[in-house]
Amino acid sequence: MAKPLILVSNDDGITAPGIRTLVKVAMRVGEVLVVAPDGPQSGMGHAITIGNTLRLDRSIAFEDLGVEAYECSGTPADCVKLAKHHVLKDRKPDLVVSGINHGSNSSISVLYSGTMSAAIEAAIEGLPSIGFSLCDYGHEADFSHTEEYVERIIRQALAHRIPENTALNVNFPKKSEEPIKGVKVCRQAHAKWQEEFDERLDPRNRKYFWMTGSFVNFDKGEDTDEWALLHNYVSIVPCQFDMTAHHAIGQINESWEL
Amino acid sequence: MAKPLILVSNDDGITAPGIRTLVKVAMRVGEVLVVAPDGPQSGMGHAITIGNTLRLDRSIAFEDLGVEAYECSGTPADCVKLAKHHVLKDRKPDLVVSGINHGSNSSISVLYSGTMSAAIEAAIEGLPSIGFSLCDYGHEADFSHTEEYVERIIRQALAHRIPENTALNVNFPKKSEEPIKGVKVCRQAHAKWQEEFDERLDPRNRKYFWMTGSFVNFDKGEDTDEWALLHNYVSIVPCQFDMTAHHAIGQINESWEL
Numbered sequence: 001m002a003k004p005l006i007l008v009s010n011d012d013g014i015t016a017p018g019i020r021t022l023v024k025v026a027m028r029v030g031e032v033l034v035v036a037p038d039g040p041q042s043g044m045g046h047a048i049t050i051g052n053t054l055r056l057d058r059s060i061a062f063e064d065l066g067v068e069a070y071e072c073s074g075t076p077a078d079c080v081k082l083a084k085h086h087v088l089k090d091r092k093p094d095l096v097v098s099g100i101n102h103g104s105n106s107s108i109s110v111l112y113s114g115t116m117s118a119a120i121e122a123a124i125e126g127l128p129s130i131g132f133s134l135c136d137y138g139h140e141a142d143f144s145h146t147e148e149y150v151e152r153i154i155r156q157a158l159a160h161r162i163p164e165n166t167a168l169n170v171n172f173p174k175k176s177e178e179p180i181k182g183v184k185v186c187r188q189a190h191a192k193w194q195e196e197f198d199e200r201l202d203p204r205n206r207k208y209f210w211m212t213g214s215f216v217n218f219d220k221g222e223d224t225d226e227w228a229l230l231h232n233y234v235s236i237v238p239c240q241f242d243m244t245a246h247h248a249i250g251q252i253n254e255s256w257e258l
Numbered sequence: 259m260a261k262p263l264i265l266v267s268n269d270d271g272i273t274a275p276g277i278r279t280l281v282k283v284a285m286r287v288g289e290v291l292v293v294a295p296d297g298p299q300s301g302m303g304h305a306i307t308i309g310n311t312l313r314l315d316r317s318i319a320f321e322d323l324g325v326e327a328y329e330c331s332g333t334p335a336d337c338v339k340l341a342k343h344h345v346l347k348d349r350k351p352d353l354v355v356s357g358i359n360h361g362s363n364s365s366i367s368v369l370y371s372g373t374m375s376a377a378i379e380a381a382i383e384g385l386p387s388i389g390f391s392l393c394d395y396g397h398e399a400d401f402s403h404t405e406e407y408v409e410r411i412i413r414q415a416l417a418h419r420i421p422e423n424t425a426l427n428v429n430f431p432k433k434s435e436e437p438i439k440g441v442k443v444c445r446q447a448h449a450k451w452q453e454e455f456d457e458r459l460d461p462r463n464r465k466y467f468w469m470t471g472s473f474v475n476f477d478k479g480e481d482t483d484e485w486a487l488l489h490n491y492v493s494i495v496p497c498q499f500d501m502t503a504h505h506a507i508g509q510i511n512e513s514w515e516l
Contacts, residue, residue: 045335046303046369054455054467077303077370081453081469108382110501111304112335124366124450156514163506165448183516187502192382195339197312209312211339236516238506243368244445248421248496256414258441258494
């Protein structure tokens with residue numbers, strides 16, 4: 001039987017340690033093809049490149065592993081579109097995986113996440129997909145404790161199929177002395193980033209800003225991704241791309257005069 | 259009684275005709291403040307600027323209307339964050355409106371839309387918000403038929419409140435000889451963009467690509483935004499920022515061995 005074909009992308013760029021871990025684990029399970037950004041694309045959300053040109057070139061980033069790879073000037077969503085419609089053409093990947101992101105993409109961060117936009121783009125294209133993220137922003141982050149879980153989740157996704165029109169958002173606790181307790185399938189916690197802007201003056205005395213901020217979790221539920229990660233579980237949130245607040249349709253129809 | 263405070267943003271940039279229409283209509287209802295990108299940010303999805311600096315400067319774009327305005331180097335989501343945390347500080351807008359976008363943001367386009375990311379960012383911040391888009395991509399698009407509906411929807415939103423944790427995605431049919439039939443509160447149609455990549459050679463003989471594509475609607479429902487727009491209705495989809503596919507949690511828990 002042919003090995004499953006696994007397409008790998010990310011948002012930290014093709015040379016990030018996280019994608020290297022993911023490629024190595026994916027190679028244990030299937031044939032791997034990489035199409036990833038040629039530089040960092042963190043925080044790009046579901047951006048696509050429509051007013052500008054795109055580059056796509058063969059990359060030597062995974063030559064040592066014997067893996068075919070392409071680097072793209074665009075966003076993670078662009079990478080998936082180019083992989084499907086240009087690189088793969090008639091071949092259909094059995095699974096699309098993105099990451100492993102250097103930093104959490106739990107709860108509300110899913111919306112800002114380039115890692116998850118690659119996975120969600122794949123789901124829109126009808127391809128089973130998973131985004132993986134580690135709650136450690138460092139370039140030197142230790143991914144070793146994630147490998148067995150990444151492999152298991154990939155194998156389960158291939159065996160049982162991911163529910164239709166859904167991409168999985170998988171987050172791992174930062175490596176610590178306490179071993180991971182297990183895996184929880186969760187809902188997205190209700191939380192937000194509380195921004196602050198660090199105002200500075202450039203050498204020409206013109207103002208500029210750095211966005212900073214802290215994460216605020218409003219959600220006391222024990223069925224959320226935040227709860228799972230805080231208690232040293234791997235969190236899996238199945239994400240959909242239907243943004244409709246179905247419950248709100250009736251509310252508006254009842255009271256508004258349109 | 260104090261006039262309601264309405265914050266206006268967009269993704270086509272502060273000098274686009276669409277935001278000018280929106281500012282003029284919003285002025286009929288309340289006090290207006292503009293914080294918008296200093297150039298086009300279409301297709302930016304929910305991108306934010308985290309690896310780079312942000313500029314925010316006073317703009318003369320609406321001086322003729324006596325409206326305070328700021329132009330920002332960042333994305334639409336950045337604009338809303340800067341408006342709330344830096345420009346407004348302790349003042350809270352009664353409504354955030356974004357647009358009017360030059361081009362449709364119906365169905366799946368909501369995910370790629372900078373216009374809607376400004377509105378959704380506001381909803382995350384707990385602010386009532388609406389994104390407006392016209393199904394006409396031209397810079398010379400005629401917005402005249404939208405004005406009475408924009409005003410009515412703004413007034414209804416202020417009177418009845420938008421359901422919590424929800425942003426409205428409002429799309430208008432392109433101006434035609436047939437008058438608009440009315441307003442429908444809808445769900446997001448199940449549709450996608452079928453991409454093609456136009457491959458070209460630059461003057462140095464290196465390949466590059468333009469993303470092109472066509473819209474494919476899989477959804478035969480008559481309760482969708484696509485149906486409404488096709489039949490010359492204004493469509494309103496209430497959008498949420500909880501991406502959880504709640505129905506899929508049970509499916510995974512039942513069959514996967516994690």
